Amino acid sequence: MVRPREFDExxxxxxxxxxxxxxxxxxxxxxxxxxxxxxxxxxLYGAFGGKRELFHRVFxxxxxxxxxxxxxxLSGEDDARAFERLTGYLMNHASACAxxxxxxxxLAKTTAELTQHDExxxxxxxxxxxxxxxxxxxxxxxxxxxxxxxxxxxAQQLAALLLTVHRxxxxxxxAGTDESTLREITQTALDGLPRPPR
Amino acid sequence: MVRPREFDExxxxxxxxxxxxxxxxxxxxxxxxxxxxxxxxxxLYGAFGGKRELFHRVFxxxxxxxxxxxxxxLSGEDDARAFERLTGYLMNHASACAxxxxxxxxLAKTTAELTQHDExxxxxxxxxxxxxxxxxxxxxxxxxxxxxxxxxxxAQQLAALLLTVHRxxxxxxxAGTDESTLREITQTALDGLPRPPR
DNA sequence: AGCGTTCTTGACTACATCGTCCATAAGCTC
DNA sequence: GAGCTTATGGACGATGTAGTCAAGAACGCT
Numbered sequence: 001m002v003r004p005r006e007f008d009e010x011x012x013x014x015x016x017x018x019x020x021x022x023x024x025x026x027x028x029x030x031x032x033x034x035x036x037x038x039x040x041x042x043x044l045y046g047a048f049g050g051k052r053e054l055f056h057r058v059f060x061x062x063x064x065x066x067x068x069x070x071x072x073x074l075s076g077e078d079d080a081r082a083f084e085r086l087t088g089y090l091m092n093h094a095s096a097c098a099x100x101x102x103x104x105x106x107l108a109k110t111t112a113e114l115t116q117h118d119e120x121x122x123x124x125x126x127x128x129x130x131x132x133x134x135x136x137x138x139x140x141x142x143x144x145x146x147x148x149x150x151x152x153x154x155a156q157q158l159a160a161l162l163l164t165v166h167r168x169x170x171x172x173x174x175a176g177t178d179e180s181t182l183r184e185i186t187q188t189a190l191d192g193l194p195r196p197p198r
Numbered sequence: 199m200v201r202p203r204e205f206d207e208x209x210x211x212x213x214x215x216x217x218x219x220x221x222x223x224x225x226x227x228x229x230x231x232x233x234x235x236x237x238x239x240x241x242l243y244g245a246f247g248g249k250r251e252l253f254h255r256v257f258x259x260x261x262x263x264x265x266x267x268x269x270x271x272l273s274g275e276d277d278a279r280a281f282e283r284l285t286g287y288l289m290n291h292a293s294a295c296a297x298x299x300x301x302x303x304x305l306a307k308t309t310a311e312l313t314q315h316d317e318x319x320x321x322x323x324x325x326x327x328x329x330x331x332x333x334x335x336x337x338x339x340x341x342x343x344x345x346x347x348x349x350x351x352x353a354q355q356l357a358a359l360l361l362t363v364h365r366x367x368x369x370x371x372x373a374g375t376d377e378s379t380l381r382e383i384t385q386t387a388l389d390g391l392p393r394p395p396r
Numbered sequence: 397a398g399c400g401t402t403c404t405t406g407a408c409t410a411c412a413t414c415g416t417c418c419a420t421a422a423g424c425t426c
Numbered sequence: 427g428a429g430c431t432t433a434t435g436g437a438c439g440a441t442g443t444a445g446t447c448a449a450g451a452a453c454g455c456t
Contacts, residue, residue, distance in 0.1 A: 192390030
């Protein structure tokens with residue numbers, strides 16, 4: 001019994017995410033989302049509740065994807081390549097942030113716009129940042145085991161700093177800083193990591 | 199001849215800024231600004247043009263103030279206190295960013311929301327960041343002269359990194375990271391600056 | 397095939413919002 | 427104080443927006 005849904009939930013959520021991403025929460029109307037997804041407003045409200053609930057859903061999925069991406073780029077069995085993974089992760093990000101067509105990071109935009117007014121968003125943002133920091137810390141510990149980073153340094157502290165640099169690169173990139181500068185900043189940050197004493 | 203304005207322009211702009219600051223550009227209605235400033239909408243439109251023009255005006259003033267504040271905190275004749283000024287500037291920022299009641303940095307919020315859709319805002323944001331970087335670089339050069347930082351290092355590169363950390367602290371603070379963590383990150387960044395060889 | 401359940405559509409409501417307009421008030425100059 | 431110019435404030439129009447609703451369509455089970 002029952003009529004099954006006609007739409008692909010994932011596709012609809014992606015389209016909704018793109019709309020919110022482009023114009024922010026306050027700047028996006030449900031009519032725009034209906035047009036972007038191809039759904040009627042009734043279906044939209046029936047399936048997802050309302051604007052806020054839909055956004056929470058979209059945002060949550062995006063945070064999960066962000067953590068997944070960091071994990072994929074930074075995890076590995078091979079301690080000898082841990083520093084290489086770290087460099088790649090940060091440099092990729094620097095280059096991506098410099099693309100003029102880039103719409104910036106949804107996580108950053110959302111945190112800036114909504115964290116103050118929406119506790120659900122605030123909590124999810126913080127948790128996402130903490131997760132990324134843990135992933136960075138795990139990679140840094142691998143770097144320490146391999147002798148790329150001073151084992152006496154606090155991996156958590158260094159991971160927090162690198163996360164900060166990561167977020168700062170995002171901010172500068174959004175303002176229009178060019179790619180070579182962003183990569184140079186990343187390199188300077190990596191150069192500042194403590195080396196093991198010889 | 200002519201009737202002079204009844205309102206204090208500066209006060210009105212401050213009130214408008216606070217509204218935009220609290221609820222963003224898209225999230226702020228002109229009615230809300232009229233209520234916050236006490237002006238009728240006719241006066242508001244007559245004096246400032248429209249929502250976008252008013253925002254540009256407010257934003258421009260805010261950027262000027264931001265640069266002025268950095269200048270005040272980081273400039274000085276005394277090279278011996280340059281490193282102290284730098285530490286103070288960054289630590290103050292870290293503590294300020296951790297205040298739960300803090301509404302975040304208007305510059306950061308605006309960059310995140312509008313830079314993609316508004317060239318005037320994008321250009322002003324970039325120019326503001328560049329100015330702050332120059333101020334940081336000048337202070338770092340003083341640190342180099344005084345022997346606190348390796349004179350062989352590029353002051354511009356280090357300034358760019360510190361600006362990045364500054365913006366990253368802002369982002370993490372908005373997400374809810376606590377004060378001690380933000381100060382620790384700042385300290386880690388300062389510890390990573392190259393010391394002059396002895 | 398018939399039935400019940402759920403999905404879909406888009407018109408509809410009620411209100412918010414941008415920006416305009418105009419009658420009126422308030423100086424300034426002579 | 428007369429007359430001019432400009433500021434003021436709030437009503438107004440047109441459009442935008444969040445969310446609802448009812449009529450009908452699509453599907454699976456019997």
